[in-house]
Structure formats: structure tokens, C-alpha cells
Amino acid sequence: MIENFPFYLSLIITIVLLIMIANKIRVAYPVLLVVAGLLISFIPDIPRVKIDPELIFIIFLPPLLYEAAWKISWKELWKWRRIVGSFAFVVVFFTATIVAFVANHFIPGFSLALGFLLGGIVSPPDAVSAGAILKFVKVPKRMSSILEGESLLNDASSLIIFRFSIIAVATGQFVWQEAVLSFSWMLIGGIGIGLLIGWLFMKGQKILPTDANMDTVLTLVAPYLMYIAAEEVHSSGVLAVVSGGLLLSNHRHNFLSTSSRLRGISVWESLTFMLNGLVFILIGLDLPEIISGLEGVSVPAAIGYGLLVTLVLVVVRILSAYGAVFITLIARNFITVADSRHPGFKVPAILGWTGMRGVVSLAAALSIPVKLSTNGPEFPQRNLILFITFIVILTTLLVQGLTLPLIIRKVDMPVYDDHLPEEEAEEMIRRELAKITLDHLDKNYRDLLEKSVFLQQVNEKWRGKLKEESDVRISSEIKHAYLDILNRQRAWLIAQNHDRNQHIDEDLVRKHLMKIDLEEERILLVH
Template identity: 80%
Template sequence: MIQDFPFYLSLIVAIVLLIMLANKIKVAYPVLLVIAGLLISFIPNIPMIRIDPELIFIIFLPPLLYEAAWAISWKELWKWRRIIGSFAFVVVFLTATTVAFVANHFIPGFSLALGFLLGGIVSPPDAVSASAILKFVKVPKRMESILEGESLLNDASSLIIFRFAMIAVATGQFIWQEAIFSFSWMVVGGIGVGVLVGWLFMKGQKILPTDANMDTILTIVAPYVMYIAAEEVHSSGVLAVVSGGLLLSNNRHNFLSTSSRLRGINVWESLAFVLNGLVFILIGLDLPEITSGLEGVSISAAIGYGLLVTAVLVIVRIISAYGAVIITLVARNYIPVADKRSPGFKAPVLLGWTGMRGVVSLAAALSIPVKLYEGGPDFPQRNLILFITFIVILTTLVVQGLTLPYLIRKMHMPSYNDHLPDDEADDLIRREMAKLTLQHLSDNYGEMLEKSPFLQQIHDKWKGKIDEDSDIKISPEIKMAYLDILNRQRAWLIEQNHDKNQHFDEDLIRKHLMQIDLEEERVLLIH
């Protein structure tokens, strides 16, 4: 391990350079990293890379899910909860079932149980791949929210299928009653553990005298505690991290200080950058191990099986997307839906084409044991399942990843007007905040306003007379008054975000909240 340290260090440097190149040529970096990993694996004397599935599930998965949960908008997640839930659970089960029957029919030696095992492995689209690709193209906000929400939850449902399929392969039987009970506990228990652990962290950080460094460390520890605690009680660690992350994200202004929020953003961006980069380059580097165990079937036949399964995944996802549209159009006559308008034929095609698979699928395949049980026979078709999974990941990442931006540009997706245009919303927020600030100054700090040059400057700034603050020395009383104004602005923004009648994009609200945090940090440094 120590002798390979320079190699791993060079991988980090290569990841940085490759992501720079990806940004330059406007290609999603997961695509470039996987291809680079493949090419590197063919270099002579390169250390053999073996991905430990526990490394993915314990080290990589919790922080990546947690970071995604903090980034997503709870408001958008709740608004599109029905379609997100259907894709994260119903479509995953439908996909796994279809793959099971296709594999059983076309791949020699595949039982239905093995087919379900393969289906559970390859059914969840990867969150990182889709979000990286969407950075280079403009899609409607609703599409982005649906994809992000689905990717947060589908890992849980696919891993549940994977677990039950493993039991069925090992024991030769599948008991529906036990499966339904176990599934219910994994969902309810996972969410419950995540919320409980998140609440404990939130209360602890609020009560204890922590600083920015301590808070940042605790945010890194939290997802691991959530995941491990949930797995210990045999519930879903994925759902625990997602639910706990959403709870803490939605309450970040209640228990984290301004310094903690600002520093945490920088730390988490760097951490997610490194973890995502390592994950995708390791997929490519793992090719030698994957191909070395392939016996009893030719490479060409195995590639054909992988392409067949990939085609099934794409077709089922597109059909499911159209099915979701049809169900919504019928359901809107009986229940409230997020949008009663028809999305047209373009949105389902685009939604269906965003099913890039990633490292969770590979880690699940690698976690299949070599033996059915200790001292028993070899696990049937393990090597072929692993190879098919690799082909699915490679094909969906490269083909869909490279063609998705072109498809989006050609389809000319409508904006749907879910939110006010950014320029209009930004101007409206600034004007409303100006009114709020001037009124708050007048009502609460009228006497101070007449005597303090600093407060006069703030007053003039919000009236539009000047653009920037100067470094005027202020007294502790004036500083407290200004911090009170900033807190009032922050509270107003949070109220607007929770107001169902407002159509502000939460990303824009968060941008203004960060500006307030930066201003508060600046004021606190003034002596």
C-alpha cells in the first residue's frame, strides 16, 4: 500500500487535470474520468486496482449522498414528490423485474433469482453523472429537481431488491410476507434513524459551545453515523443519510453559525470534488479485475449481454416516463398535482435518456460473495454479472453522457415557467429587501440613524444612492443594530422560500442568504 502511494497521489493530480479538460471541452467529467481510467489500466506495470465494495458503501456513499441532500431543494423535492417517488421506487422495481425476465430468457444459466439480482444492481441511475452533465446544458428546473430527487432515493430501493435477490439465490426460496415486512422496516427504519440522528446532531451543535472548525467536522461525521446506525438495525443506510441530510439542510440557519455555514460550504465542495473524481476513475481502473474472472463465456458474448441489458434499461425508463405522464394526466382530474398542464412528448424522452449508471451499481456487483456460503459452491454467474454491470455503466456513461447535451439542445425544451426568471426574481427580491431594511431601520433605529454615519450609509445603500460600503469604524451598539437588520433580512428570505404562493427558485434564495452571511462575517471583523 505504501509503495503505491505515489500512484494514488498522481491519480488525484490526474483527476484535477481531467476535470479541467472536461470543463474546457464541455464534456461531463464522469465520462472523461471513466475513459481515462480504462486507458490507464492498460499501461504496463500499473498497480492492480481492486475496488472494495465496503469502501464504496462506507467511505464514499454516505458523504456523497449527504452532500447531495444538502444541495437539493426540499421545496422542489416535495412539489414533485409523486413522480420522484414513482421513479425512485416503482420504476426501479419495474426495471429490475424486466431485466430479470430478459436475463432469464436470453442469458444461458440465469435463473429468475439471478435476473432479479442483476436487475437490482443496474436499475438505479447515478446522481453524480446526471448532475455533472446538467451543468453544461440548460434544462427546465422541474427536470433537474426530478432527476436530483430520484437519484437520492433510488439507491435505497435498488439495494433492497439486491438484498432480497441475494437471499433468494442462496436459499432457493422467496417469502413474500417476510420481504414486504423487511422492505417496510428498511424504509421506515431508515428514515426514522436518519431523522433521529440528524435531530441529535442539530440539538448538540446548537447547545454545545462549538466553533466553525468543530461544526465542519461534525457535518463530516454525521452521514457516517446515520449510515452505520441504520445498517446496524438492518434498515436502509441510504435513506437514513438522505432523510437526516434533508433535515439538517432545511434547518441549517437554526443551529449553524454564519462562519460554520460559510466554511462548511468550502470544505464540502472540495471533499465532494475529490470523492466523485476518485469514484469514476476507479471504475475504469477496475477493468483488469473484472475481465480476469470472466470464464465460460466469450468476451464478445458477454459484451452482447451487457448491451442487451443496457437497451432494456433505456427502453423501460422511457416507457415508464410516458406512463408517468399518462397517469398524471388522469390523476389531475381527481387529486391535486404539481402541474396540470401536459408536459408534451419531449420531457419523457429526455427523462428516459438520463439514466446513466455509476459506482453504486459496480459496488453492489462487487459485493456479491465468491462462495454461496462458507465452504460451499461458487456463487453462480458472479463474474458474468460483474462484467455485464461494467458494460452497462460504461455504455450509459459514454453514450448517454455524450449525447444528452446534444439531445437537450435539439429538443428545445419549454421553460414551463415554474419560477420567475432569475433576473426578474433577483430584482424583485432586492427591492423587497430594500423596503424591509428601510422600514426596519426607521421603526427600530431612528435615533441611531441620525447619529451614525455607518447606519446612514446602510440607509443610503438600500435607497440606491451608493453601491458599496466604506470601512467606517462602528461602535458595538451600531454593529448590533446592523446584525439585527441582517437577521431580519435572512428571516424574510427564509419566509419567502417557505411561502407556497411565491415562485422564487430556492437556488436564488440561497444565493442571497449566502450574501447576507458574507456581509455578516465582514461586519464582525470590523473593530
Template identity: 80%
Template sequence: MIESFPFYLSLVVAIILLIMLANKLKVAYPVLLVIAGLLISFIPGIPAIKIDPELIFIIFLPPLLYEAAWAISWKELWKWRRVIGSFAFIVVFLTATTVAFVANYCIPGFSLALGFLLGGIVSPPDAVSAGAILKFVKVPKRMSSILEGESLLNDASSLIILRFAMIAVATGQFIWHEAALSFSWMLVGGIGIGLLIGWIFMKAHKHLPTDANMDTILTIVAPYIMYICAEEVHSSGVLAVVSGGLLLSNHRHRILSASSRLRGINVWESFAFVLNGLVFLLIGLDLPEITSGLEGVSLSSAIGYGLLITGVLVVVRILSAYGAVIITLIARNYITVADTRSPGFKAPLILGWTGMRGVVSLAAALSIPLQLYPGGPDFPQRNLILFITFIVILTTLLLQGLTLPFIIKKVNMPSFKDHLPDDEADELIKRQMAQYTLEHITKNYGEMLKTSPFLQNIHDKWQGKIGDDAQIKISPEVKLAYIDILNEQRLWLIDQNHGNQYDEDVIRKHLMRIDLEEERIKYTH
């Protein structure tokens, strides 16, 4: 391991250079990193890369899911909960079932149980891939929220299918009532454990005498504890991390100081940047290990099987997207839905085309044991399943990742107008917050306003008269008053987020401005 350290260090440098190139070429960086990994793997003398699935599931997956849970809007997640839930669970099960029957019919030696195993591995679109691709394309907020929410939850359902399919392959039987009970425990237990541990961390942040560094370290430790605790009791570690992350994210402004929030954002952006880069580069670098075990089937046939399964995944997802629209249009006559308007044919097409697979599928395939049981026969079709998974990941990343911006541009997505346009919302928030702030100052600090040049200057600035308060001396009492005013602004913004008028990203931008102002004022004399 020590001998290979310079190589791994060079990979980090290569990731930085490749992402810089991807930004310049206007290409989603996962695509470029996977291609680079493939090319690097052919260089003579390169150390052999062997991905340990535990490395992905324990080291990479918890923080990446946690970071995604903090970034997503809980308001949007709840608003589109039915669509997200159907894609994260129902569509995953439907996709796995379709793959199972197609593999059983078209691939020699594939039993139905092996087909379900393959389906469980390749059925979930990847959270990391979706998030990275969406940063380079402009889609309506509702679509990005649905895709991000789905990709956060679908790993849990796919890993459940994987677990029971492996039992069926090893024992030759599948007991439905045991599977139903186990599924219920994974669902309820995973969410419950995540919320419980999240609540404990929330209390630790709020009541312990932590500083910004300690708070940041606690946020890094939290997803690992959530995941490991849930997996130890055989529930869903994925759901534990997501539910706990959403709980803490939703209370971030009540439990963390402005310093902790700003420091944490910087650390997490760098941390996620390195993990994301390594994940996609490792996919390409693992090609020699994947192809070396391919025996009993020609390379061309194996590629053909991979492309067949990829086609099945794309078709099923597109049909499911249109099916979800049809069901919603029918259901709106009986229940309250998030939007009663028909999205037309364009939105489901884009939603169906965004099913990029990623490293979780590869790690799931690599987790298949070499033998059915210790000392027993080899696990049937393991190497072929691994190769098909690799082809699916490579094809979806390259085909869909590269063509998605072009397709979005060509179909001319409609503007759903779920929220005010960002510019308009930004100006409206500024005006309303200024009015609220002036009323708060007049009501609570009227006497201080008469004697404090700093508060007078702030008062005038919000009235639009002047804007430079850097040269004005501030007493400790005025500084405390100003921090209280900033906190009132923060609470007012959080209250505005409960409605649908503003996009939560706009609200978060203004909250960050307040955090920055609070940090600035702390160091002003």
C-alpha cells in the same frame, strides 16, 4: 499500501488535470474520468486496482449522498414528490423485474432469481453521475429536481431488491411476507434513524459552544454515523443519510453561524470534488479485475449481453417516463397534482434519457460473495453479472452522458415557467428586501439612525443613493444592530422561500450574500 501511495497521490493530480480538460472541452467530467481510468489500466506496471465494495458503501456513498441532500431544494423535492417517488421505487422495481425476465430468457444459465439480482444492481440511475452530468447541461428546474430527488432515493429500493434476490439465489425460495416486512422496516427504520440522528446533531450544532471548524467536522461525521447506525439494525443506510441530510439542510440557517456555513461550503465542495473524481476513475481502473474472472463465456457474447441489458434499461425508463405523464394527466381529474399542464413529448424523452448508472451499481455487483455460503459452491454467474454491470455503466455514461447536451439542444425544451426568471427574481428580491430592511431600521433603530453615520450610510445605500461604507467607523452597538438587521433580512428571505414565486437557488444566493456581509462586518472596526 504504503508502496502504492505515490500512485494514489498521482491519481488525485490526474483527476484535477482531467476535470480541467473536461471543462475546456465542455464534456461532463465523469465521462472523461472513466475513459482515462480505462486507458491507465492498460499501462504496464500499473498497480492492480481492486475495489472493495465496503469502501464504496461506507467511505464514498454516505458523504456523497449527504452533500447531494444539502444541495437539493426541499421545496422542489416535496412539490414533485409523486413523480420522484414513482421513479425511485415503482420504476426501479419495474426495471428490475423486466431485466430479470429478459436475462432469464436470453442469457444461458440465468435463473429468474439471478435475473432479479442483476436487475437490482443495474436498475437505479446513479446520484453522483446525474449530478455531475446535469452541471453541464441546461434543463428546466423541475427536471433537475426530479432527477436529483430520484437518484437520492433509488439506491435504497435497488439494494432492497439485491438483498432479497441474493437470499433467493442461495436458498432457492422467496418468502413474500418476510420480504414485505423487511422492506417496511428498511423504509421506516432508515428514515426514522436518519431523522433521529439528524435531530441530535441539530441540537449539538445549536446548543454546544462550537466554532466554524467544529461545525464543519460535525457535518463530515454525521453522514457516516447515520449510515452505519441504520445498517447495523438492517434498515436503509441510504434513506437514513438522505432524510438526516434533508433535515439538517432545511434548518441550516437556524443552527449554524454564517462563519460555519461559509467554511462548510468550501470544505464540502473540495471534499466532494475529490470523492467524485476518485469514484469515476476507479470504475475505469477496475477493468482488469472485471475481465480476469470472465470464464465460460466469450468476451463478445458477454459484451452483447451487457448491451442487451443496457437497451432494456433505456427503453423501460423512457416508457416509464411517458407512462408517468399519462398517469398524472389522468390523476389530475381526481387529486391535486404539482402541475396540471401536459409536458408534451419532449420532457419525458429527456427524463428517460438521463438514466446514467455509476459506482453504486459496480459496488453492488462486487458485493456478491464468491461462494453461496462459506465452504460451499461458487456463486453462479458472479463474474458475468459483474462484467454486464460494467458494460451498462460504461455504455450509459458514454452514450447518454455525451449525447444528452445534443438531444436537449435539438428537442428545444419548453420553458415551464415554474418560477420567475433568475434575473427578474434577483432584482425583485433586492427591491422587496430593501423596502423591508428600511422599514425595520426605521421602526427598531430610529434614534440610532439619527446619530450613527454607518446606519445612515446603510440606510442611504438601500435607498440607492450611495454604496461605500468601508471608511466609516462602527461602534460595537451599531455593529450589533447591523447584524440584527442582516438576520432580519435572512428570516425574510427564508419566509419568501415558502412560496413558488422564487427558485430556491436564487434565495440561497441572496442568503450567501448576507452571510458574506455578516462575516465582513465582524472584522470591520
């Protein structure tokens, strides 16, 4: 390990440079990193990279899921809960089933149990890839919200299929009663453990005398503790991290200080940037290891099987997207749906084309045991499953990843009225913040307003008359008054976001909340 340290250090520098190039040429960086990893793996005397699945599941997966849970809008997730739930669970199970029957029919030596195992591995799309691609194109907010929500949950459903398939292959039988009980415990136990640990962290950080550094460290520890605790009792670690992350994200202003929130954002953005980069370049670097284990089948034949499975995944996802629209149009006659209008045929097609596969699929394939038991025979078709998984990841990243931005630019996307136009929402927020600020000053700090130059400037600022503030000294009493105003602004923004009758994009609300945090941090540093 130590002798290869310069190689890993150069790998990190390479990742940063490649992501810079990807942003420059407007290509999703996962595509560039996988290709670069492939090319690097063929350089003579390069250290062989062998990915430990535990490294992916324990080191990489919890923080990536946790950060995604913090970033997602709970309001949007709840609004689109039916379509998100159908893609994250129903579509994943349906996809795994179709892959199982296709593999059983077309791939020699593939039993139905092995087919379900392969289906569970390749069924979940990768959120990082889709997010990196959508960054360069403008899509309706609802589409990005659905993709983000799906990505939080589909890993859990696919890993559940994976576990049951492993047992079926190893034992040669599948007991439905035990499977239902185990499935229920994985869902209920995972969510419950995540919420419990999240609640304990929230109360602990609120009660104990932590500072920004301690709070940031605790946010780094939380996802690992949630994941490991859930896995130890054989429930879903993915659901534990997601549920705990959503709980803490939606209560961040109740237990984290302004400094903790601002520093945490910087730390987490840097961490996930590095983890995502490492994961995708490692996928490419692992190719020689995967090919070396391929026995009993030629490489061209294995590539053909991989392309067949990829085709099945793409077709099933597109059909599922249109199926979801059809079911929604029927369901609107009986229940209240998020949007009862016909979405047209463009959005489902693009939603179906966003099914790039990534890190979870590769980690699941790598975690297949080498032997059925400690001293038993080798696990059947393990190396072929691993190779097919790699082909699926590579093909979807290259084909869909490179063509998706072009398709979105060519297609005239519909305009939805899910949210107020950004300029109108900005104006409304500014106007209401100014109103509550001036009202709060007038009702609670009229005497201080007459004596304090700073509060007078604050008053003028919110009336649209900005003045220089840098040389004004602020007493503790005045500072307290201004912080109280900022807290009042923050409370109003949070209330507006929780009000489902307000059609304001949560990203815009969060932007203004960050502005308030930055202003509070600036005032706290003034002596």
C-alpha cells in the same frame, strides 16, 4: 499500500487535470474519467486496482448522498414528490423485474433470482453523471429537480431489491411475508434513524459551544454515523443519510453560525469534487480485475449480454417516462397534481435518456459474496454479473453521456412558468429587502441612525446610494443593530421560500442567503 502512494498521488493530480479538460471541451467529466481509467489500466506495470465494495458503501456513498441532500430544494422535492417517488421506487422495481425476465430468458444459467439480482444492481441511474452533463445545457428547472430527487431515493430501492435477491439465490426460496416486513423496516427504520440522529446533531450543535471548525467536522461525521447506525439494525443506510441530511439542510440557519455555513460549503464542495473524481476513474481502472474473473463465457458473448441489458434499461426508462405522463394526465381528474398540463413529448424523451449508471451499481455488484456460505459453493454467475454491470456503466456513460447534451441543444425545450423569471425575481427580492431594511431601521434604530455614520451609509446603500464603507469604524452597539437587520432579511427570505404561494426558485433564495452570510461574516471581522 505505502509503495503505491506516488501512484495514488499522481492519480489525484490526473483527476484534477482531466476535469479541467472536461470543462474546457464541455464534456461531462465522469465520461472522461472512466475512459482515462480504462486507458491507464492498460499501461504496463501499473498497480492493479481492486475496489473493495465496503470502501464504496462506507467511505464514498454516505458523504455523496449527504451533500446531495443538502443541495436539493425541499420545496421542489415536495412539489414533484409523486413523479420523483414513482421514478425512485416504482420505475426501479419495474426495471429490475423486466431485466430479471430478460436475463432469465436470454442468458444461459441465469435463474429468475439471479435476474432480479442483476436488475437490482443496474436499475438505479447515477445522479453525478446526469448533473455533470446538465451543467453544460439549459433544461427546465423541473427536470433537474426531478432528477436530483430521484437520485436521492433510487439507490435505497435498488439496494433493497439487491438484498432480497441475494437471500433468494442463497436459500433458493423467497418468503413474501418476511420480505414485506423486512422492506417496511428498511424504509421506516432508515428514515426514523436518519431523522433521530439528525435531530440530535442539530440540538447538540445548537446547545454546545461549537465553533466553525467543530461544526464542519460534525457535518463530516454525521452521514457516516447515520449510515452505519441504520445498517447495523438492518434498515436502509441510504434513506437514513438522505432523511437526516434533508432535516439538517432545512434547519441549517437555526443551529449553524454564519461562519460554519460558509466554511462548510467550501469543505464539502472540495470533498465531493475529489470523491466523485476518484469513484469514476476507479471504475475504469478496475476493468482488468473484472475481466480476469470472467470464466465460462467468452468476452464477446459477455459484452453482448451487457449491451442487451443496457438496451432494456434505456427502453424501459423511456417508456416509464411516458407512462408517468399518461398516469398524471389521468390522476389530475381526481387529485391535485404539481402540473396538470400536458408536458408534450420532448421532456419525457429526454428524461428517459438521462439514465446513466455509475458508482452504486458497481459497488453493489462487487459486494456479491464470492461463496454462497463460508465453506459452500461459489456464488453462481458472480463474475458475469460484475462484467455485465461494467458494460452497462461504460455504455450508458459513453452513449447517453455524450449524446444527451447534443439532443437537448437540438430539441426546442418548452418554457414553463414554475418560477418567476430570474430578473423579475431578483428585482422583487432586492426591492423587498430594501423595504424591510429601511422600515426596520426607522422603527427600531432611529436614534442610532442619527448618530452613526455607518448606519447612515447602510440606509443610503439600500436606497440605491452606495458609499465607501471600508474606513468606517463600527461600535459594538452599531454592529448589533446591523446584524439584527441582516437577521431580519434572512428571516424574510426563509419565510418567502417556505411560502408555497411564492413562485421563487429556491436556488435564487439561497444565493441571497449566502450574500447575507458573507455580509455578516464581513461585519463580524470589522473591529
